[in-house]
Amino acid sequence: MNPATTKTWDEFMEGVWRQNPVFVMVLGMCPTLAVTVSAVNALSMGLATLFVLVCSCGLVSMMRKIVPKEVRIAIYIVIIATFVTVVDYAIQAISLALYDALGAFIQLIVVNCIILGRAEAHAAKNPPLPAMVNATGMGIGFVIGLFALGAVREILGAGSLFGVSLFGPDFQPWVIMVLPPGGFFVLGGWLLLFSWIERRKQRRLTEATQNA
Amino acid sequence: MTKPANPPVVVSGCHPAPAGSASPPPQVTPTTAMIRTMGLVSAICGLIIVGAYQSTYDAVAANKRIATERAVFKVIPAAKSIVEYLALPAGGIEPRVGAGDTPIAPGAVKFFAAYDERGQLAGIAAEGAAKGYADTVRIMFGYSPSCQCVVGIGVVAMRETPGIGDKIITDKDFLANFKALDAKLSADLATLANEVKTVKHGTKANPWQIDAIAGATITSRAVGKAINDSAQALLPRLVPNLDKLASKS
Numbered sequence: 507m508n509p510a511t512t513k514t515w516d517e518f519m520e521g522v523w524r525q526n527p528v529f530v531m532v533l534g535m536c537p538t539l540a541v542t543v544s545a546v547n548a549l550s551m552g553l554a555t556l557f558v559l560v561c562s563c564g565l566v567s568m569m570r571k572i573v574p575k576e577v578r579i580a581i582y583i584v585i586i587a588t589f590v591t592v593v594d595y596a597i598q599a600i601s602l603a604l605y606d607a608l609g610a611f612i613q614l615i616v617v618n619c620i621i622l623g624r625a626e627a628h629a630a631k632n633p634p635l636p637a638m639v640n641a642t643g644m645g646i647g648f649v650i651g652l653f654a655l656g657a658v659r660e661i662l663g664a665g666s667l668f669g670v671s672l673f674g675p676d677f678q679p680w681v682i683m684v685l686p687p688g689g690f691f692v693l694g695g696w697l698l699l700f701s702w703i704e705r706r707k708q709r710r711l712t713e714a715t716q717n718a
Numbered sequence: 719m720t721k722p723a724n725p726p727v728v729v730s731g732c733h734p735a736p737a738g739s740a741s742p743p744p745q746v747t748p749t750t751a752m753i754r755t756m757g758l759v760s761a762i763c764g765l766i767i768v769g770a771y772q773s774t775y776d777a778v779a780a781n782k783r784i785a786t787e788r789a790v791f792k793v794i795p796a797a798k799s800i801v802e803y804l805a806l807p808a809g810g811i812e813p814r815v816g817a818g819d820t821p822i823a824p825g826a827v828k829f830f831a832a833y834d835e836r837g838q839l840a841g842i843a844a845e846g847a848a849k850g851y852a853d854t855v856r857i858m859f860g861y862s863p864s865c866q867c868v869v870g871i872g873v874v875a876m877r878e879t880p881g882i883g884d885k886i887i888t889d890k891d892f893l894a895n896f897k898a899l900d901a902k903l904s905a906d907l908a909t910l911a912n913e914v915k916t917v918k919h920g921t922k923a924n925p926w927q928i929d930a931i932a933g934a935t936i937t938s939r940a941v942g943k944a945i946n947d948s949a950q951a952l953l954p955r956l957v958p959n960l961d962k963l964a965s966k967s
Contacts, residue, residue: 508748523879543880563763569755569759571754572755574747574748574755575747575753576752577755577756580756581755581756581759581952584756584759584760584763585759586866587763588763588766588767589766589939590771591767592767595770595771595774595778596770596774597779598774598778598781599774599777599781600777601781602782602785603782603785607873639921639966647934663880664880679881681880681881681882685879685880686879
């Protein structure tokens with residue numbers, strides 16, 4: 507891979523893995539805990555956020571030279587709110603049942619700190635293409651995070667995945683997993699797993715340097 | 719707002735002077751530039767929103783109509799088409815003109831006349847709402863003019879606890895309450911002869927009572943109250959006018 511591709515790939519993977527918004531930065535916990543009661547809800551919420559993130563970062567980046575710094579936050583919020591409204595209409599057009607299930611959390615994407623954070627920290631300083639690549643990485647990271655929670659919670663709490671029953675009619679669902687406390691349990695479990703992987707990697711690294 | 723290049727340091731009273739005045743004053747953007755940029759951004763965003771609204775309007779309206787039809791067909795299985803009506807506060811009914819988000823006259827109650835494939839009245843469906851455990855439970859119920867009873871319910875929207883409150887859509891014993899729930903009017907047609915009421919699990923004695931689900935009493939009660947409130951408002955206006963609805967116009 508030539509250096510330019512490597513850099514783009516790096517920008518992309520930053521959000522997906524190293525700086526994963528859910529598991530590493532622990533951002534956007536409000537939708538993460540609230541809508542991940544099923545895999546479908548989690549996936550659609552993640553995709554809605556991904557769309558808003560990529561579009562608003564693209565537009566913010568295009569306008570970065572003409573936006574006065576005194577009013578930048580106001581302008582970012584207007585841009586983000588616009589794309590949230592677009593997503594809101596799109597979901598209503600696709601499925602009303604999904605719209606009802608996600609409820610106020612679609613509108614609340616406006617105040618998702620991942621999006622404003624990306625606009626301020628990355629898109630405002632970079633040309634459109636890298637900004638959108640970075641935003642896509644972050645967005646996919648968020649989708650993965652939400653899906654990891656939603657899938658586990660649906661399997662344990664309803665005995666199904668994407669609405670397809672997995673264990674047959676005799677399965678007694680672990681209802682607390684689809685209630686708010688279950689969100690915290692599953693998130694805690696995933697954070698534990700990720701920090702364990704991180705620790706192990708660090709230890710291997712130190713051992714490798716000591717041996718060398 | 720333009721900041722003065724050098725903020726006055728003379729301070730009267732107890733307010734301390736603002737710190738950081740030692741650093742050189744930051745470059746200041748003229749107000750007009752800010753307004754221009756914000757105006758431009760707002761215009762672009764406005765266009766995007768209008769475009770999204772316009773392009774999804776038909777699909778959203780169709781979705782809402784399909785959702786309503788499905789809810790009605792569920793409570794009146796014989797139905798093949800529906801017509802939306804309003805029951806006016808003065809007595810009388812009229813077909814509702816303009817669907818979707820158009821506001822309805824104050825005090826008017828919305829209901830659906832459902833017709834079978836031959837265009838004969840199959841039943842009446844109406845919505846009811848009452849406070850449940852977590853939030854308002856909105857239900858749709860079917861009313862059969864021939865037996866003067868509620869013949870089925872469906873949930874339009876609820877946020878009840880999964881596995882507990884949401885049993886109202888799965889519990890067979892509970893749903894059996896709505897096979898022929900008595901909703902007869904009193905002799906003067908002003909109110910229901912017997913209030914529809916949810917009673918404690920296992921104590922149902924009369925055809926106008928609903929046997930609650932054990933462990934989900936509050937949600938069960940909400941269903942009963944929603945049916946009762948809606949029927950009390952709707953049926954006295956509807957029943958004298960039933961002949962107008964007999965076949966699809």
